[in-house]
Amino acid sequence: MRRIVSARVADRTTADDLVQETLVRVLAATARVEPGMLEPYAIVTARNVVASMWQERDRHRRNQHRVVDLRAPEDPGTDLLAREERTAIARALERLSERERQTLLAHEVSGQDTRSLAAELGTTAGAVAAQLNRTRARLRVEYLLALERTEPPTDRCRPVLLALSSGDRRRQREVDAGRHLLECDPCARLSEPLMGRGQQRDDLTRIPIHRDGDIVAARQGARDLATRLRFSRTDLTVISTAVSEVARNIVRFAGAGEIVVELLEAPRRGIRVTARDTGPGIPDLEQALTDGYSTYHGLGLGLPGARRLMDEFAIVSEAGRGTTVTMTKWRQEG
Amino acid sequence: MTTGPALVSILRQGSYLIASIHTALDDSQMIRFQHDLIEQIGRHRSRGVIIDVAALDVVDSFGSRTLRNIAEMARLRGALTVIVGIQPDVAFAMVALGMGTGSVYTALDLEEGLAYLDSRVSKKVLGGTVIDPPQ
Numbered sequence: 001m002r003r004i005v006s007a008r009v010a011d012r013t014t015a016d017d018l019v020q021e022t023l024v025r026v027l028a029a030t031a032r033v034e035p036g037m038l039e040p041y042a043i044v045t046a047r048n049v050v051a052s053m054w055q056e057r058d059r060h061r062r063n064q065h066r067v068v069d070l071r072a073p074e075d076p077g078t079d080l081l082a083r084e085e086r087t088a089i090a091r092a093l094e095r096l097s098e099r100e101r102q103t104l105l106a107h108e109v110s111g112q113d114t115r116s117l118a119a120e121l122g123t124t125a126g127a128v129a130a131q132l133n134r135t136r137a138r139l140r141v142e143y144l145l146a147l148e149r150t151e152p153p154t155d156r157c158r159p160v161l162l163a164l165s166s167g168d169r170r171r172q173r174e175v176d177a178g179r180h181l182l183e184c185d186p187c188a189r190l191s192e193p194l195m196g197r198g199q200q201r202d203d204l205t206r207i208p209i210h211r212d213g214d215i216v217a218a219r220q221g222a223r224d225l226a227t228r229l230r231f232s233r234t235d236l237t238v239i240s241t242a243v244s245e246v247a248r249n250i251v252r253f254a255g256a257g258e259i260v261v262e263l264l265e266a267p268r269r270g271i272r273v274t275a276r277d278t279g280p281g282i283p284d285l286e287q288a289l290t291d292g293y294s295t296y297h298g299l300g301l302g303l304p305g306a307r308r309l310m311d312e313f314a315i316v317s318e319a320g321r322g323t324t325v326t327m328t329k330w331r332q333e334g
Numbered sequence: 335m336t337t338g339p340a341l342v343s344i345l346r347q348g349s350y351l352i353a354s355i356h357t358a359l360d361d362s363q364m365i366r367f368q369h370d371l372i373e374q375i376g377r378h379r380s381r382g383v384i385i386d387v388a389a390l391d392v393v394d395s396f397g398s399r400t401l402r403n404i405a406e407m408a409r410l411r412g413a414l415t416v417i418v419g420i421q422p423d424v425a426f427a428m429v430a431l432g433m434g435t436g437s438v439y440t441a442l443d444l445e446e447g448l449a450y451l452d453s454r455v456s457k458k459v460l461g462g463t464v465i466d467p468p469q
């Protein structure tokens with residue numbers, strides 16, 4: 001479905017949104033349509049969704065021209081694509097457990113609410129809702145995997161993709177999703193449609209770090225985000241200075257990595273900076289965190305300096321895999 | 335230095351150079367700035383250099399070290415350097431970071447920087463030779 005939609009919509013994110021929306025509609029319809037009709041229905045639904053989006057856009061901006069002509073003749077590859085989409089949807093549904101599939105369909109198709117489902121299953125409505133969310137998250141993952149005809153290369157992949165798909169930040173940390181995406185290309189590719197959808201968080205900034213200029217981008221990104229929590233000017237400077245130091249460490253000693261800056265609401269308001277790289281790792285952390293050592297060995301004052309600037313600082317390094325620095329600055333209340 | 339709005343400017347004023355950093359520089363831009371400035375000190379036989387960093391909202395360990403290096407190189411080339419315009423928050427962060435400008439002289443703003451240079455550098459030049467060397 002994605003390719004059918006993509007052929008008509010220039011913007012990738014929009015296309016992915018449409019795919020998700022279509023999936024939901026198809027799911028909602030499975031009980032109402034004949035088994036053999038599921039596939040054509042999916043295709044028709046995909047087209048309708050695209051068409052209605054364009055109608056809406058046209059209402060909003062009548063003066064712009066259409067980027068895509070929906071009345072364009074059918075392209076000859078469509079049948080083949082349609083078959084692929086059908087398979088992907090069927091595969092994704094197959095991958096769910098019987099119980100997951102039935103609960104999802106009962107809710108989405110028959111409109112059974114979570115409370116009555118909970119009564120049937122001997123659990124709570126909250127638990128059912130949580131399970132439904134997990135099922136939808138899995139369905140998205142399995143759909144994308146089936147569409148790309150890939151099996152994830154490692155055992156870690158599916159848990160990571162699921163955590164991304166469900167938008168569960170705690171789980172993402174538990175499975176160290178950020179590091180996995182740095183290391184695993186297939187997951188990095190799949191993470192785009194998974195995270196682009198519904199999770200465009202305005203309380204998180206991710207800055208890829210490869211070269212000098214990215215250091216400036218990272219500290220600016222951190223400052224912009226921290227400004228929203230109304231940190232004092234001094235704290236803003238302190239935070240961006242610390243970010244600058246850890247970003248430079250990545251450029252100098254690892255070559256590639258990323259910095260993720262996120263706002264925290266609990267237990268207190270603050271900002272957390274995670275700097276991870278896929279470099280050689282730091283053999284002696286104790287030493288790297290000692291002032292003076294660093295300057296001699298070209299490490300700069302980066303790590304000890306950043307540690308002094310922030311309220312919390314933790315570093316994990318593994319030879320051959322890379323280093324992750326996590327540091328937090330709490331907002332002074334009042 | 336590059337196309338587009340200038341990242342830095344280096345202006346000559348008598349026997350001084352006034353260098354202003356207009357925006358955040360990345361490390362390689364900072365190094366280029368260092369080269370340009372040292373080169374111009376030689377070309378103009380400057381006796382004093384003012385580096386205005388008022389536009390910088392971060393001076394990290396690399397920035398501090400580069401400023402110190404510039405001052406030291408300038409000294410070896412016979413010029414005295416004053417850094418002006420370090421913002422209060424930047425000063426705080428530099429100290430917390432464990433960096434500073436070391437023995438490099440700093441002043442609040444351009445005016446005070448110039449006054450300092452005037453007090454230390456003789457501008458009486460005869461036949462291209464300075465009569466009173468800086469004390």
Ligand SMILES: [Zn+2]
Binds near residue numbers: 152153154156157186
């Ligand atoms: Zn993976």
